[in-house]
Amino acid sequence: MIGRAWKEIPRGAVIPEPGNAHHYQTGDWRSFRPIWLKDRCIQCLRCWIMCPDSAIITEDGKVVGIDYSHCKGCGICANECPAKVDAIKMIKEDEADDFDKIASSIPDSGSVGEVNRTEPKTGLRADEGHRRSGANAGAVGREA
Amino acid sequence: MAEQSAALDTRHERQYSTRGVVLMPVPTTLKELSKKPEILTGGHRLCAGCGAPIAVRQILKALETPVVIGNATGCLEVATSIYPYTAWRCSWIHTAFENAAATISGVEAAYRSLRRQGKVKSEFRFIAFGGDGGTYDIGLQSLSGAMERGHRMVYVCYNNEAYMNTGIQRSSATPLGADTTTSPAGSAIPGKPVPRKDLTAIMAAHNIPYVAQASPSNWLDLIKKADKALNADGPAFLNVLAICPRGWRTESNEGVEIMRLAVDTCYWPLYEVDNGVWRITYKPKDKKPVEEWLKRQGRFKHLFTAENKHIIEELQAEVDRNWQRLLELSEKTS
Amino acid sequence: MGKRVALTGNEAAALAMKQINPDVVAAYPITPQTDIVQYFSSFVHDGKVKTEFVTVESEHSAMSATIGASAAGARAMTATSSQGLALMWEMLYIASSYRLPIVMPVVNRALSGPINIHCDHSDTMGARDSGWIQLYSESAQEAYDNLIQAVRIAEHPDVRLPVMVCFDGFITSHGLENLEILEDSEVSEFIGEFEPEYSLLDPEHPVTFGPLALQNYYFEFKRQQADAMTKVAAVVRRVGMEFEKVSGRHYELFEEYRLGDAEMAMVVANSTAGTAKEVVDELRAQGKKVGLLKIRMFRPFPKEEIAAALSSKQIVAVLDRADTYSTMGGPIYNEVRSALYDEKLRPLTMSYIYGLGGRDVGLDDIRKVFSDMEASRTAGKVSEPINYLGVHE
Numbered sequence: 001m002i003g004r005a006w007k008e009i010p011r012g013a014v015i016p017e018p019g020n021a022h023h024y025q026t027g028d029w030r031s032f033r034p035i036w037l038k039d040r041c042i043q044c045l046r047c048w049i050m051c052p053d054s055a056i057i058t059e060d061g062k063v064v065g066i067d068y069s070h071c072k073g074c075g076i077c078a079n080e081c082p083a084k085v086d087a088i089k090m091i092k093e094d095e096a097d098d099f100d101k102i103a104s105s106i107p108d109s110g111s112v113g114e115v116n117r118t119e120p121k122t123g124l125r126a127d128e129g130h131r132r133s134g135a136n137a138g139a140v141g142r143e144a
Numbered sequence: 145m146a147e148q149s150a151a152l153d154t155r156h157e158r159q160y161s162t163r164g165v166v167l168m169p170v171p172t173t174l175k176e177l178s179k180k181p182e183i184l185t186g187g188h189r190l191c192a193g194c195g196a197p198i199a200v201r202q203i204l205k206a207l208e209t210p211v212v213i214g215n216a217t218g219c220l221e222v223a224t225s226i227y228p229y230t231a232w233r234c235s236w237i238h239t240a241f242e243n244a245a246a247t248i249s250g251v252e253a254a255y256r257s258l259r260r261q262g263k264v265k266s267e268f269r270f271i272a273f274g275g276d277g278g279t280y281d282i283g284l285q286s287l288s289g290a291m292e293r294g295h296r297m298v299y300v301c302y303n304n305e306a307y308m309n310t311g312i313q314r315s316s317a318t319p320l321g322a323d324t325t326t327s328p329a330g331s332a333i334p335g336k337p338v339p340r341k342d343l344t345a346i347m348a349a350h351n352i353p354y355v356a357q358a359s360p361s362n363w364l365d366l367i368k369k370a371d372k373a374l375n376a377d378g379p380a381f382l383n384v385l386a387i388c389p390r391g392w393r394t395e396s397n398e399g400v401e402i403m404r405l406a407v408d409t410c411y412w413p414l415y416e417v418d419n420g421v422w423r424i425t426y427k428p429k430d431k432k433p434v435e436e437w438l439k440r441q442g443r444f445k446h447l448f449t450a451e452n453k454h455i456i457e458e459l460q461a462e463v464d465r466n467w468q469r470l471l472e473l474s475e476k477t478s
Numbered sequence: 479m480g481k482r483v484a485l486t487g488n489e490a491a492a493l494a495m496k497q498i499n500p501d502v503v504a505a506y507p508i509t510p511q512t513d514i515v516q517y518f519s520s521f522v523h524d525g526k527v528k529t530e531f532v533t534v535e536s537e538h539s540a541m542s543a544t545i546g547a548s549a550a551g552a553r554a555m556t557a558t559s560s561q562g563l564a565l566m567w568e569m570l571y572i573a574s575s576y577r578l579p580i581v582m583p584v585v586n587r588a589l590s591g592p593i594n595i596h597c598d599h600s601d602t603m604g605a606r607d608s609g610w611i612q613l614y615s616e617s618a619q620e621a622y623d624n625l626i627q628a629v630r631i632a633e634h635p636d637v638r639l640p641v642m643v644c645f646d647g648f649i650t651s652h653g654l655e656n657l658e659i660l661e662d663s664e665v666s667e668f669i670g671e672f673e674p675e676y677s678l679l680d681p682e683h684p685v686t687f688g689p690l691a692l693q694n695y696y697f698e699f700k701r702q703q704a705d706a707m708t709k710v711a712a713v714v715r716r717v718g719m720e721f722e723k724v725s726g727r728h729y730e731l732f733e734e735y736r737l738g739d740a741e742m743a744m745v746v747a748n749s750t751a752g753t754a755k756e757v758v759d760e761l762r763a764q765g766k767k768v769g770l771l772k773i774r775m776f777r778p779f780p781k782e783e784i785a786a787a788l789s790s791k792q793i794v795a796v797l798d799r800a801d802t803y804s805t806m807g808g809p810i811y812n813e814v815r816s817a818l819y820d821e822k823l824r825p826l827t828m829s830y831i832y833g834l835g836g837r838d839v840g841l842d843d844i845r846k847v848f849s850d851m852e853a854s855r856t857a858g859k860v861s862e863p864i865n866y867l868g869v870h871e
Contacts, residue, residue, distance in 0.1 A: 010703075052196075052198050103192070239546070239687075289536070
């Protein structure tokens, strides 16, 4: 929570680094983790267009994985994946370490897709600011 | 989903005039849209399953130029700009709660002036985002003024039907009967005692080039409307439903499904008023009873009792009346 | 050097705005500021300025749009009075904290209630802690000169703060005065081009303005603002010297009128200084050692300079056209008294609240203050420190 010295930060509270929230991780909010099953995926991209956290990674018009640094585990992607396709499974976060076990427990899944397990590099402290402001923002918004 | 795929086949044609450069039409396939830049990054602090960033992401996919976004105080604003972080890859400004429209109108005026003087070279678009509190209530004057003045800007209300940032207080967008912390489901007064106001119609009465109502559940419809709004020859207003799992008391994974029910029950009809022509952009094959929408949400749970049944009937009557009116208006003006 | 013209204060302010030729003006009419908006509208509609004029629906939106325009890299102005300034209250703090160099004439008018349209300083004195620089003007000439200098002060890289230029409603705003004006080219040369520090309209460098700064950062931005205020006096002086080269008119942080060897001093801001000067002359002719200190820069408050100018006096009476309702006298009085605290020699001090709601203040009122001072000086103490001048008892 300790910030930087007043002489060191841009005046007027301007943030000149667009999109630097990418360096802030919200992945640890998750209690459920979406597992993308590459071989089942029909690339309809509904998960991508409905994700609140820009956490479905696409490359050249195709889903290639899930950004676990930012995914909060809401499960909209799994819910929006067409029922017949069922290419995203939500599993409990504390049971999600062994990918092979998960893959083999799901019939006809083939293999699980490439998963983005790399955490973004950041020059900023991830603990700065409030976490989960949306959930307790009553304390920070205008008290109207 | 069938309706969405059908809609995929019809490419959106521009039937409106543009004041600036005529740009490439916005892509209408997700494959192509996914190749466009992501302006809102992950790492924002909105709740899991929040509808606001879904709406924002979809709307911003319609952009073909740089943009400046103004944001009213509210969940979207606080959770995307916690210093020293910003989730916005574009220029963005928040000043206060009631004045997103006035603030962005000043930015747009600066743009017109500086562009005329040759000091700004790029084509820009201007969007203001406000919640329903910042739009229907405290920001209505500022919004009305900006629309009347003819600024070329798009005002987007992400409407989650209550003051969610302060902890679920009723606004004038809150529907009849809804349980909020300032319209609690008490034993004497069961939820909000008066109906929501029809802001989309109020905005249409400003006779601005483009007004529409949309929902992120119907993404293509929303992106097309955003595209029209962004390229309208003057001010445009979008009223976009945005689920709040906490305020509506739903599971975080159900949001899109529930917003789709709002559309399929005609509780939240999808339509546009394009230069005075009212057009329903999506007609559900089977208009579902409003109960289908209500029963999925904790905020309406108390309505499902014998003594409160009449509130559901009133809500159904309101929905039917409004739908009928929209059918008539689209008949009359087209 | 410029030419002489007869203008009202509002005409002079509108002319200054025309010559400043801002990129954006967003304004709303309010008595007694309305003329400024009207004159400026005609400049816009006759194509005399390059300004994009935003005819907003309220003063809250006037300041909001001005802030938006300034953050977008435009030189932006507005103008207001009284209730309009009060409605802007929330946005004043936002303009200064975002470090936006907005310049705003404020035509001083009493705040409601009861409603009143005439002059006092309760409007701008209420905004004295909003982080804006405040310059007060005795006359239309000073309002004009201050507005032009304010652009340079606000935009100075050491400052980057908004400035309000205050002058008296009706008395100055509607009174016709002979003043000397600069050529358009002299003004544009003097103010130069606006170089924004950040701009929303730089497509290569998108910026976020107005984030949520919590316990770990908010204080630092406030500390930056306080630091910027410490740089203002030097800039105001430097700009004043440069302005003198162009205009021949001399500006300091405050004006000393026959103050040097005075034993009894009066402190006052805006148009009443004119009346006070006349009484000073009259008393000087009678051999009394009296003088006047006229406030120009009230925010930031030039405490060392004012203390140096007043500490050797035997008694000082401060006239305020606003009350603080603190039971401790008027706002200028409180600052002057506080500034004198660290001095080895401290004069006796008295507070006079005068002219609220446009109550006329005449030569006799000013004479009374000097005779009160004389009585207290003779007694060696002030028995009534807080006084209401010209109220019907």
